[in-house]
Amino acid sequence: MKVSKRIFNLETETAFTVLAKANKLKLEGKDIINLGIGQPDFPTPLNIVEAGIKALKDGHHGYTPSNGIIELREAVSKEIYRAYKENISPENILITPGGKPVIFFATLIFGDSDKEIIYPDPGFPIYRSMIKYSGAKPVPMNLKEENNFEIDIDELSRLINDNTSLIIINNPNNPTGSFMNEQKIIDLVNLLEKYSHVTILSDEIYSNIIFDKNTMPSLLKFESIRNRLIVLEGWSKTFCMTGWRLGWSFWPNKLIDIANKLCVNDHSCPTSISQYAGIEALEGPKDEIHKIKNEFEKRRNFVHEELNKLPNINCFKPGGAFYAFPNVSKSNLTGKEYADIALEKHGVAIVPGTSFGDDAKEFIRISYANSIENIEKAIKRLSNI
Numbered sequence: 001m002k003v004s005k006r007i008f009n010l011e012t013e014t015a016f017t018v019l020a021k022a023n024k025l026k027l028e029g030k031d032i033i034n035l036g037i038g039q040p041d042f043p044t045p046l047n048i049v050e051a052g053i054k055a056l057k058d059g060h061h062g063y064t065p066s067n068g069i070i071e072l073r074e075a076v077s078k079e080i081y082r083a084y085k086e087n088i089s090p091e092n093i094l095i096t097p098g099g100k101p102v103i104f105f106a107t108l109i110f111g112d113s114d115k116e117i118i119y120p121d122p123g124f125p126i127y128r129s130m131i132k133y134s135g136a137k138p139v140p141m142n143l144k145e146e147n148n149f150e151i152d153i154d155e156l157s158r159l160i161n162d163n164t165s166l167i168i169i170n171n172p173n174n175p176t177g178s179f180m181n182e183q184k185i186i187d188l189v190n191l192l193e194k195y196s197h198v199t200i201l202s203d204e205i206y207s208n209i210i211f212d213k214n215t216m217p218s219l220l221k222f223e224s225i226r227n228r229l230i231v232l233e234g235w236s237k238t239f240c241m242t243g244w245r246l247g248w249s250f251w252p253n254k255l256i257d258i259a260n261k262l263c264v265n266d267h268s269c270p271t272s273i274s275q276y277a278g279i280e281a282l283e284g285p286k287d288e289i290h291k292i293k294n295e296f297e298k299r300r301n302f303v304h305e306e307l308n309k310l311p312n313i314n315c316f317k318p319g320g321a322f323y324a325f326p327n328v329s330k331s332n333l334t335g336k337e338y339a340d341i342a343l344e345k346h347g348v349a350i351v352p353g354t355s356f357g358d359d360a361k362e363f364i365r366i367s368y369a370n371s372i373e374n375i376e377k378a379i380k381r382l383s384n385i
């Protein structure tokens with residue numbers, strides 16, 4: 001059997017490997033606290049679940065339009081207006097099974113052997129994997145601890161050249177929890193305005209999990225770059241709907257039909273049931289969602305404070321998402337060694353920084369999608385490393 005050569009360029013999400021290892025140890029009867037997982041620990045709010053059940057009972061069992069039902073795309077348009085006061089046509093909105101296909105599509109559309117794609121490092125591992133699969137050269141944009149893991153605008157400008165076809169931005173950031181505020185985003189847009197040959201993929205999947213009373217500086221707010229902007233968004237993190245597989249994205253006029261064609265070729269349409277649940281998520285009561293965000297902020301404060309009490313850990317204060325990205329170099333262990341010991345000896349599942357980029361050897365990612373009680377127990381266990 002001869003598989004295509006490009007298939008060997010695909011990488012994976014090692015967070016899932018940690019999860020599998022943690023689950024195996026759990027099945028063997030070990031007491032494992034999971035701080036490795038990248039999904040909210042809260043159930044999907046009941047009103048959304050009920051809308052999904054109703055969709056089934058109402059007979060929404062068939063294919064839908066490949067770009068998603070119009071009612072949902074209209075609801076997304078309204079949500080964008082509520083959040084950012086921008087008028088975006090439902091015709092520019094694409095509904096997909098989760099946000100991930102948007103990374104797949106954007107890299108396939110802009111990747112070629114003579115192209116370069118810039119991506120955040122550390123960053124969500126699917127970026128580099130898919131860039132390599134597309135045939136383009138992956139160009140890491142280093143996010144440094146001393147810059148609070150924010151983009152260094154000067155460094156980014158040095159990375160852009162005539163072959164750059166796409167730049168991937170992720171704010172708030174997975175795995176660091178870093179959040180770039182409006183002023184920083186304005187500086188970034190000022191730079192991007194100079195390079196009209198470059199398309200931007202802004203991954204804003206954590207846009208609703210932002211702390212310290214900050215608001216989301218979505219790139220959708222900047223008309224000057226909108227004709228070459230793709231925005232990845234969705235229900236997974238905000239509405240605790242990772243398993244429903246539902247995402248939305250904004251595509252400019254020049255790209256929306258191409259992206260929709262990829263949908264037809266790939267998955268025909270997003271799940272009908274999830275789409276009706278998605279309408280309720282956007283248009284129904286949001287009290288539960290606000291409570292969840294406040295709980296994440298409480299945990300962020302707790303994790304940041306408690307981790308920094310450990311002599312072997314330095315942790316910068318995350319501004320969004322539900323991750324902390326502490327530096328463990330004072331333990332004289334690499335992040336990978338630290339994570340292995342944490343799981344095998346102390347029953348705490350965490351992900352090594354190198355799962356998110358080769359340079360992050362001194363770091364681990366801690367997900368605080370777990371209860372304060374469990375987080376407290378886990379940090380106590382980590383104090384023995």
Ligand SMILES: Cc1ncc(COP(=O)(O)O)c(C=O)c1O
Nearest residue numbers: 038098099100124174205234236
């Ligand atoms: C930065 C980032 N982008 C995209 C995704 C994909 O989200 P979804 O589950 O909606 O496909 C994730 C999920 O972990 C993520 O962390």
